[in-house]
Amino acid sequence: MEERKPAKILLREIADAAYQRAWDAKNAGEKVGWCASNFPVEIPAALDIPVVYPENQAAAIAAKGGGQRMCEHAEGLGYSNDLCAYARINMAFADLKTCEELDMPQPDFVLCCNNICNCMIKWYEALAKTLNIPMILVDIPYNTEYEVSEDRIRYIRKQFDEAIQKLCEITGKTFDPKKLEESMKVSNRTSRAWLKATDYCKYIPSPLNGYDLFNHMAVAVCARASVEAAEAFEQLAEEYAQSVKDGTSTYRGEQKYRIMFEGIACWPHLRHTYTALKDRGMNVVATVYADAFGFIFENMDEMMAAYTNVPNCMNIERAADMRIKIAKRTSIDGAVIHVNRSCKLWSGIMPEIERRLRTEVGVPTVTFDGDQADPRNFTPAQYDTRIQGFYEVMEENKKGGGR
Amino acid sequence: MSEIKSILSQLDCVAKNPRRQLDMIIDGGKNVVGCLPVYCPEELVYAAGMIPFGIWGADGKELSKAKLYFPAFICSVLQSALELGLEGAFDRMKAVMIPVLCDSLKCMGQNFKAGVPQVEFLPVIHPQNRKTEAGQEFLRSQYMKLRKRLGEIGTPISDEKLAEAINIYNNHRRVMREFSETAAKHPELISASERSAVIKSGFFMDKAEHTKLVERLNLLCGAEPVVPWDGKRVIVTGILADSSSLLSIFEKNGIAVVGDDVAAESRQFRTDVPVTKDPIEGLARQFADMEGCSVLFDPEKKRGDMIVKLAKERKADGVIVLLTKFCDPEEFDYPFLKRAFDAAGIPSILIEVDRQMVNYSQAETAVEAFREML
Ligand code: SF4
Ligand code: SF4
Numbered sequence: 001m002e003e004r005k006p007a008k009i010l011l012r013e014i015a016d017a018a019y020q021r022a023w024d025a026k027n028a029g030e031k032v033g034w035c036a037s038n039f040p041v042e043i044p045a046a047l048d049i050p051v052v053y054p055e056n057q058a059a060a061i062a063a064k065g066g067g068q069r070m071c072e073h074a075e076g077l078g079y080s081n082d083l084c085a086y087a088r089i090n091m092a093f094a095d096l097k098t099c100e101e102l103d104m105p106q107p108d109f110v111l112c113c114n115n116i117c118n119c120m121i122k123w124y125e126a127l128a129k130t131l132n133i134p135m136i137l138v139d140i141p142y143n144t145e146y147e148v149s150e151d152r153i154r155y156i157r158k159q160f161d162e163a164i165q166k167l168c169e170i171t172g173k174t175f176d177p178k179k180l181e182e183s184m185k186v187s188n189r190t191s192r193a194w195l196k197a198t199d200y201c202k203y204i205p206s207p208l209n210g211y212d213l214f215n216h217m218a219v220a221v222c223a224r225a226s227v228e229a230a231e232a233f234e235q236l237a238e239e240y241a242q243s244v245k246d247g248t249s250t251y252r253g254e255q256k257y258r259i260m261f262e263g264i265a266c267w268p269h270l271r272h273t274y275t276a277l278k279d280r281g282m283n284v285v286a287t288v289y290a291d292a293f294g295f296i297f298e299n300m301d302e303m304m305a306a307y308t309n310v311p312n313c314m315n316i317e318r319a320a321d322m323r324i325k326i327a328k329r330t331s332i333d334g335a336v337i338h339v340n341r342s343c344k345l346w347s348g349i350m351p352e353i354e355r356r357l358r359t360e361v362g363v364p365t366v367t368f369d370g371d372q373a374d375p376r377n378f379t380p381a382q383y384d385t386r387i388q389g390f391y392e393v394m395e396e397n398k399k400g401g402g403r
Numbered sequence: 404m405s406e407i408k409s410i411l412s413q414l415d416c417v418a419k420n421p422r423r424q425l426d427m428i429i430d431g432g433k434n435v436v437g438c439l440p441v442y443c444p445e446e447l448v449y450a451a452g453m454i455p456f457g458i459w460g461a462d463g464k465e466l467s468k469a470k471l472y473f474p475a476f477i478c479s480v481l482q483s484a485l486e487l488g489l490e491g492a493f494d495r496m497k498a499v500m501i502p503v504l505c506d507s508l509k510c511m512g513q514n515f516k517a518g519v520p521q522v523e524f525l526p527v528i529h530p531q532n533r534k535t536e537a538g539q540e541f542l543r544s545q546y547m548k549l550r551k552r553l554g555e556i557g558t559p560i561s562d563e564k565l566a567e568a569i570n571i572y573n574n575h576r577r578v579m580r581e582f583s584e585t586a587a588k589h590p591e592l593i594s595a596s597e598r599s600a601v602i603k604s605g606f607f608m609d610k611a612e613h614t615k616l617v618e619r620l621n622l623l624c625g626a627e628p629v630v631p632w633d634g635k636r637v638i639v640t641g642i643l644a645d646s647s648s649l650l651s652i653f654e655k656n657g658i659a660v661v662g663d664d665v666a667a668e669s670r671q672f673r674t675d676v677p678v679t680k681d682p683i684e685g686l687a688r689q690f691a692d693m694e695g696c697s698v699l700f701d702p703e704k705k706r707g708d709m710i711v712k713l714a715k716e717r718k719a720d721g722v723i724v725l726l727t728k729f730c731d732p733e734e735f736d737y738p739f740l741k742r743a744f745d746a747a748g749i750p751s752i753l754i755e756v757d758r759q760m761v762n763y764s765q766a767e768t769a770v771e772a773f774r775e776m777l
């Protein structure tokens with residue numbers, strides 16, 4: 001068999017290449033956009049418009065230790081330290097125009113979608129006003145119902161057309177419906193491969209270290225509409241299949257406990273949060289990202305529904321069901337819940353979700369206070385104590401004849 | 404003169420006793436539907452023969468049950484509103500309407516549904532692309548769903564009844580705008596606390612009755628001579644400006660509120676519902692016509708300039724920004740407000756407020772210093 005690069009390298013290259021491509025376009029005088037992570041990527045992809053993702057950059061900056069510096073800069077500009085740290089980091093970057101941890105080109109327009117939060121709207125408004133550039137908003141209202149109603153689908157569908165038209169005006173490109181179909185097809189293929197790969201978590205032991213998913217996720221969300229991404233995830237799934245056969249895993253050591261990690265990673269303290277779990281033989285086998293970012297659709301209307309059925313857009317019943325389903329499928333022993341100071345929407349329904357997880361899955365849960373990007377909102381000591389207590393409960397359960 | 408005082412004290416009493424007011428309305432034979440911030444189509448409730456009742460939380464409410472649902476970093480408006488709900492304060496209401504205009508409100512609706520199942524939860528879904536035909540069509544569709552459900556809870560809503568409700572509400576809005584001007588002209592007659600109480604009481608009364616009282620108040624004050632005011636004149640902006648401690652600090656410092664851009668005050672009545680053949684169309688149109696509110700999409704961010712314009716019209720000496728702690732929409736707007744005020748040479752201060760706040764000494768010092776500066 002011909003030597004090939006491991007999928008994880010390919011995925012990193014895809015992420016890096018997206019930044020490079022945006023730089024190249026910018027240097028060639030093309031217009032480049034900043035794009036919300038859950039904005040329908042099929043649109044810029046169909047128009048062949050380069051975009052970069054501030055949330056992605058902010059996560060990388062935070063992981064490399066620049067979170068506090070950037071957050072403080074934004075606070076100096078008048079942005080409250082209660083605001084989402086991704087937003088603060090990005091507002092700081094828009095002001096400084098450069099960042100040693102990770103640079104990206106400045107935008108000529110911004111693409112916003114509020115299916116993950118309305119914070120997004122305020123953040124992108126601030127960008128548009130500060131940088132004096134156009135803003136396109138695809139408004140996906142929070143879904144209080146379980147299914148996606150007709151009128152929502154109609155509303156979102158029309159906004160797609162409007163967004164495409166506005167983007168054409170801004171960039172001077174022309175829209176070819178065939179290319180949209182093509183990008184929808186590729187995006188589906190990527191999502192299927194992502195779902196397939198993440199589904200390997202259900203094996204005991206799991207062939208993957210669940211923390212890997214935090215890194216791969218970015219590609220699943222942002223680069224979905226590229227063939228390279230689809231191929232890399234297909235390869236990742238193959239690698240996991242092979243690991244299952246060989247009885248190997250990217251998780252080093254014995255997997256004593258299978259846990260769900262609820263919420264966004266604590267990027268500034270990734271190592272710390274990971275090590276405390278790893279030292280106690282806990283592997284993450286469940287995250288909502290696994291299922292949540294599998295955007296599968298057969299046609300336009302289903303695509304609109306798929307963009308509504310994302311984690312922060314669903315009602316509490318659907319949000320709980322999704323987690324319960326994942327928890328059962330992956331046979332978790334417990335759940336660690338990140339109460340993320342940055343994300344009001346995610347954290348604001350967590351106590352109720354936690355109760356439902358406990359009663360319907362019957363596993364112990366533990367919460368800790370943290371933040372996806374502002375290191376000041378996390379206390380290692382609290383985390384360690386909570387994880388230790390949680391570990392002891394799981395030990396007891398095991399002794400008592402649990403899993 | 405004494406009639407002015409008597410109306411003011413009557414409205415103050417209503418503003419301070421929402422619970423008693425609620426019981427009175429219900430015991431009087433009317434059904435009530437609760438309305439959370441920031442915008443609910445109250446006209447639909449009214450047209451269904453029921454009384455819309457504002458729910459904006461309560462000052463000094465100790466939080467215990469709400470902590471089982473919300474983490475600490477959710478605004479105190481919703482924390483205290485949820486606490487009230489969990490305590491059973493809304494049990495006599497037929498339903499509670501909760502919009503999704505900010506992230507915390509999205510959670511509020513879900514937590515309300517989970518924690519207060521005995522009271523029907525009616526989500527109010529507004530579009531953010533509210534000026535386009537797509538957004539308008541969606542809003543009409545959402546309002547039609549609400550119209551149907553409210554018609555079942557109360558009495559069916561005909562076009563005529565809805566048009567009538569809109570008329571009553573527009574009338575109320577006009578009278579409240581006149582009141583805001585009246586209060587600006589007569590700070591010696593209407594203190595900052597009284598101004599707040601007049602506006603706040605409107606959340607807990609039949610709008611037709613409230614209109615009558617405020618209209619009379621406007622008339623009586625209008626007949627009084629305009630006398631020079633030796634205190635300072637300010638505009639307030641934020642979500643709420645009803646804290647009695649804070650308002651009495653204003654008064655102590657001779658500060659009059661001569662205008663506002665407060666979500667619970669002028670933002671509620673500055674935009675009329677256009678009168679259209681299909682009243683639902685008018686209701687939806689109004690949502691598109693609103694400007695300068697932190698929870699409504701506006702890439703131009705007109706709010707700062709709107710406040711500057713108001714400050715000039717009302718000859719204000721400065722602006723006080725009352726920032727509700729943990730309110731994303733307001734926190735995101737603040738840097739732009741500050742820039743607009745600075746550019747216009749209008750002095751401003753930022754005071755962080757919170758419904759759980761007990762210690763106002765910091766705020767007091769800030770207000771005193773600000774007053775000195777003006
Ligand atoms: S972390 Fe939460 S608040 Fe911040 S951008 Fe993401 S979804 Fe929005
Ligand atoms: S707009 Fe602000 S104050 Fe109002 S509910 Fe939302 S977060 Fe709370």
